[in-house]
Amino acid sequence: MEKNTKKYFDLAVDMLGHWLTPSRAELEARYALFPEECTLEEINGLHYLLFCYPLVTTQNIELLEQGILLVYENDTVVADLAFMHGSTNAIMKSQDVYDEITTDSDWSFLQYYTLCNMMFPEAPYPYYQNNTNDDFPGETCFFTNAYVTKTYRKQGIFTNMLQITKEQVLRNETGLTTYYSVFSLDPDVACYGPDTQKEPYIYSMKDEADRMRNKHILEQFGYVAVKLEETNPKEDDDGTKLWFAVCKETENIIETQPM
Numbered sequence: 001m002e003k004n005t006k007k008y009f010d011l012a013v014d015m016l017g018h019w020l021t022p023s024r025a026e027l028e029a030r031y032a033l034f035p036e037e038c039t040l041e042e043i044n045g046l047h048y049l050l051f052c053y054p055l056v057t058t059q060n061i062e063l064l065e066q067g068i069l070l071v072y073e074n075d076t077v078v079a080d081l082a083f084m085h086g087s088t089n090a091i092m093k094s095q096d097v098y099d100e101i102t103t104d105s106d107w108s109f110l111q112y113y114t115l116c117n118m119m120f121p122e123a124p125y126p127y128y129q130n131n132t133n134d135d136f137p138g139e140t141c142f143f144t145n146a147y148v149t150k151t152y153r154k155q156g157i158f159t160n161m162l163q164i165t166k167e168q169v170l171r172n173e174t175g176l177t178t179y180y181s182v183f184s185l186d187p188d189v190a191c192y193g194p195d196t197q198k199e200p201y202i203y204s205m206k207d208e209a210d211r212m213r214n215k216h217i218l219e220q221f222g223y224v225a226v227k228l229e230e231t232n233p234k235e236d237d238d239g240t241k242l243w244f245a246v247c248k249e250t251e252n253i254i255e256t257q258p259m
Helices: 003-016 023-034 088-093 095-104 106-119 157-169 205-219
Strands: 038-045 045-059 061-073 076-087 139-147 175-184 224-227 243-253
Touching: 003 023, 003 038, 003 045, 003 076, 003 224, 023 045, 038 061, 038 157, 045 076, 045 157, 061 095, 076 095, 076 157, 076 205, 088 095, 088 106, 088 139, 088 243, 095 106, 095 224, 106 157, 106 175, 106 224, 139 157, 157 243, 205 224, 205 243
Parallel strands: 139 175
Antiparallel strands: 038 045, 045 061, 061 076, 076 139, 175 243, 224 243
């Protein structure tokens, strides 16, 4: 692992160690074999560290991975993003992948539903219970968190995070490929960095303006907003888990030889 990459990787593991499934030693051994799974980019003085590791493996085939992207100014995290990624075939056909995604949180369960309902409306749901063997080409990414510190917004950091993630998700693809991605529009909460709050965050209908702001932002990137159900707000409604955004992109990836 290159020296600067190792520096920021160590900072990330020190911060996330209690949350990460693999140990530091397991991750370091993996990245010695697969250095493309732990990358560092410097953009406008900020360091973007992305690393990923398997979440679901069946018969020695990795079907679903966890990805984490942290943006550092010096030693401080100023933005973060997390995602789950797999081939669309694995997402649709594997019960193990379905179980991992849909039990991670209510949000990821509904992200999975949104993907299937919007992108594959003719397919049975959930597809893995079906006996047919349709092909679902491409790669799929479920974004489970994305946050940029307020004083660092409008500097292109979110755009950079989306692009770096897409490049990672499509790293093994060549030629024409399809990239699906899904967000929840509920506001994300700062877990690290200057905006972190000591008190737990409580979602509510008062966040609707933030949901609409997130909707507008993602629409600029080609996402389509989806409201899963229409409700008449009641006093005890918290307003969460209704708004999502989904995107389908076609990419033409050309292999280049290193200079």
